[in-house]
Amino acid sequence: MNFDLFWPTIKMPSEDKINEKINIDIRKIKGQHSSTNSQVILDEARRLYDQEQDRRSTADNKAGIYIASIAALLSIILSLIPTIINANQHFAINVINVLVFTMAIMNLLRAAIWAKKVISVSSFHLIHWGDLLSAHNNIDIENYLVKKLLCALRANYDLINNKVTSIKMTHALLVSACFWFLIIIIIRILSHFSSMLFDFSINPSGNNPMIYICYFCNDYA
Known part of the structure; x- marks a missing residue:
């Protein structure tokens, strides 16, 4: 059974391991010697x-769309809170509706938090004008630019992967929230039909016995 459909979770690697791997890879890049195919490597x-x-x-654009969608969906769903509990329903059904509704709202809020992580301010490594001035004074310009680009690329790789992971987590949480809301709809439909069957079993003819009582009383009035 896919439990992520009920409560999606993810295990993120520790920051220390990520930074250690980045430092190792950057040292490898800086330690590379010049190549005759420097232009090809630079283009790639x-x-x-x-x-x-x-x-x-x-990832940033998707996060903005998700946040706007979640905000609109929450405003609609929160307006339906008074309809979750029905005095004509059994107490157990009302409790189940409240629990399922709470799970759906919590997953929506978690989705908003993960989407907010994507658009939050984070570092991004670029090649600036100082690097180009240093390249101009360097003998092997192409190899210098290759190393600078690859170092920036490697440093950004995990940062962008975290953004993409957050977007996928947001999508999974939205799917889970929709699943819980679908359960609420199914419960309401089943409870409605079960109450109709119960009423029919008590009064198969479909007539209201109170009508006969009132009619009987009027005969003696």
């Missing part, structure tokens, strides 16, 4: 660098 590094920037902007 630029392509990957632009691709990571596109991934970052896409």
Whole structure:
């Protein structure tokens, strides 16, 4: 059974392990010697660098859409709170409705928190004008720019992956919230039909016995 449908969770790696891996990879990049194919590597590094920037902007745009959708959905759902508890229903059904509704709201709020993490202020590594001035004074310009691009690319890789992970977690939480709301609808439909069957079993003819009582009383009035 997929329990993530009920309560999605994810285990994120520790910051220390991530930073340690980044430092190891950056040391490997800086330790690389110049190559005769530096131009090819530079072009590929630029392509990957632009691709990571596109991934970052896409994640930010999706997060903004998710936050707006969650805010609109919460305003509609919170207005339905008085209809969750029905005095004509059994106490146990009302308790189940409240619990399921609470789970749905909690998953929506968790989705908003994960989406907020995406658009929150975070570091992003770029090649600035000082790096270009240093490249101008360097003998092997292409190799210098390759290392700078690859270092920035590696440093941004985990940051952007965290954004993408947060977006996927937001989507999973929204699916889970919709699942809980679907359960509420199913419970209400079943309780409605069960009450109709119960009323029919008590009074199969469908007539109201109070009508006969009042009619009987009028005969003696």
